[in-house]
Amino acid sequence: MSTIATPATSPAPLPREGFTARQYATCFSGIVWREALRFLHQRERFVSALVRPLLWLFIFAAGFRQVLGVSIVPPYQTYILYEVYITPGLIGMIQLFNGMQSSLSMVYDRETGSMKTLLVSPMPRWFLIVSKLSAGVAVSIVQVYVFFAIAWFWDVKPPVMGYLYVLPALVLSGLMLGGLGMLLSSLIQQLENFAGVMNFVIFPMYFASSALYPLWRVQESSPLLYQICLVNPFTHAVELIRFALYGQMNLTALAVVLGCTALFLGGAILAYDPSRGLINRKRG
Numbered sequence: 001m002s003t004i005a006t007p008a009t010s011p012a013p014l015p016r017e018g019f020t021a022r023q024y025a026t027c028f029s030g031i032v033w034r035e036a037l038r039f040l041h042q043r044e045r046f047v048s049a050l051v052r053p054l055l056w057l058f059i060f061a062a063g064f065r066q067v068l069g070v071s072i073v074p075p076y077q078t079y080i081l082y083e084v085y086i087t088p089g090l091i092g093m094i095q096l097f098n099g100m101q102s103s104l105s106m107v108y109d110r111e112t113g114s115m116k117t118l119l120v121s122p123m124p125r126w127f128l129i130v131s132k133l134s135a136g137v138a139v140s141i142v143q144v145y146v147f148f149a150i151a152w153f154w155d156v157k158p159p160v161m162g163y164l165y166v167l168p169a170l171v172l173s174g175l176m177l178g179g180l181g182m183l184l185s186s187l188i189q190q191l192e193n194f195a196g197v198m199n200f201v202i203f204p205m206y207f208a209s210s211a212l213y214p215l216w217r218v219q220e221s222s223p224l225l226y227q228i229c230l231v232n233p234f235t236h237a238v239e240l241i242r243f244a245l246y247g248q249m250n251l252t253a254l255a256v257v258l259g260c261t262a263l264f265l266g267g268a269i270l271a272y273d274p275s276r277g278l279i280n281r282k283r284g
Contacts, residue, residue, distance in 0.1 A: 019123065027123050028131045035135035038105065049097055049143045050150070053090035057154060061086055073214055075246040087156050088242035089211025092234060094147060095140045095174045096206065100198045102136030103181030107194050126269045133182060133265065137174035144170055162245040169244035172257050173237035179264030180233075186271030209235040233260040 039045065061083035076085075121128060148163060158166075184201065188194045208228050210218075215235075219226040229235050236256035243250040 024123070024127065027121070027127070028134070031128070031131040032135040032138060035102075035132070035139060039139050045101060046143065049094055049101075049140075050147055052097065053093050053147055054150060056086065056090055056093075057083055057151060057156070073216070075243045075248045075250075081155075083154065084156055085214070086212060087151060087158075088245060089206075089209070089238050091144050091147065091170070091241055092173065092177075092209075092211055092238045093206060094143050095137075095170070095237075096177050096202055096234065098136060098140035098143060099174065099177035099179075099181040100184075100202060101181075102133075102139075102178055103185035104194055104198070106132070106182060106185040107188050107190075125272065129182065129269050129272060130265070133175060133178045133268075136178045137171060140174050140178075141167070141170050158245045159247065161247060165247050166241060166244040169240045172254075172261065173240060176233060176237060176257050176261040176264060179261055179268055182268035183264050183271060186268060205232060205234040208232050209238055211235075211238050233257070236260075 061081075064082050145163075180201075184197060185194070188197060208225065209232050210229060211234070215226060215229055218229055233256060236250075236253040239250050240253040240257055243253070
């Protein structure tokens with residue numbers, strides 16, 4: 001008796017509609033709590049995130065204080081010391097490194113199989129990605145405010161309300177940089193390769209920006225570098241933070257950060273969709 005072979009069929013995907021607000025909140029809180037536990041268990045990650053900017057603040061800025069003082073430029077209304085100027089850039093550094101570290105955990109989860117468990121959840125994939133990204137942003141904001149507290153003793157004292165005004169800017173810049181990290185993590189197949197990609201992205205973005213020097217000084221020394229700084233999303237994230245600290249709004253920086261956030265986050269959501277994204281195409 002012959003048997004008729006039937007083509008193998010994959011199981012139907014679980015329905016992704018009809019979730020209640022409570023179910024969304026439970027899923028979101030679970031992802032955030034998992035990231036918080038990971039952060040608490042990796043204390044060296046917290047320390048390393050602060051060591052880098054503090055070294056720049058205590059050593060580099062102190063050494064160049066008399067040479068690189070900044071004249072009156074918006075949003076500042078008077079002459080400022082160099083360490084005051086670079087503080088927004090150092091905050092951006094914290095968020096940039098944290099975004100890359102969070103995306104590194106995505107690569108690790110993919111290698112260990114944890115990512116598959118997350119992506120086959122019946123919850124919408126965009127919601128899972130945004131929840132993961134939001135958890136990383138929350139961690140980076142905690143790191144930033146700890147840095148603020150330490151920098152206060154180094155005479156870096158923005159207006160008191162600036163600590164509150166800067167919070168939305170930190171959220172937006174964190175989402176943009178975290179989205180960039182997630183998009184990059186979708187292109188990396190092996191954990192060992194990610195360190196090189198991180199260095200290739202982090203250091204050019206940081207040094208080719210307004211984090212260390214005002215753009216007018218960059219323009220005077222190198223018009224080409226000035227143009228590169230203008231198209232660097234990190235420049236606009238730093239300027240958004242800088243203006244927010246003093247209760248002002250930089251509309252150009254806001255528009256660029258919002259646009260780049262949508263672009264990077266949209267690319268990450270598409271890339272982590274197994275039916276359409278980069279992960280599926282690479283494995284195929």
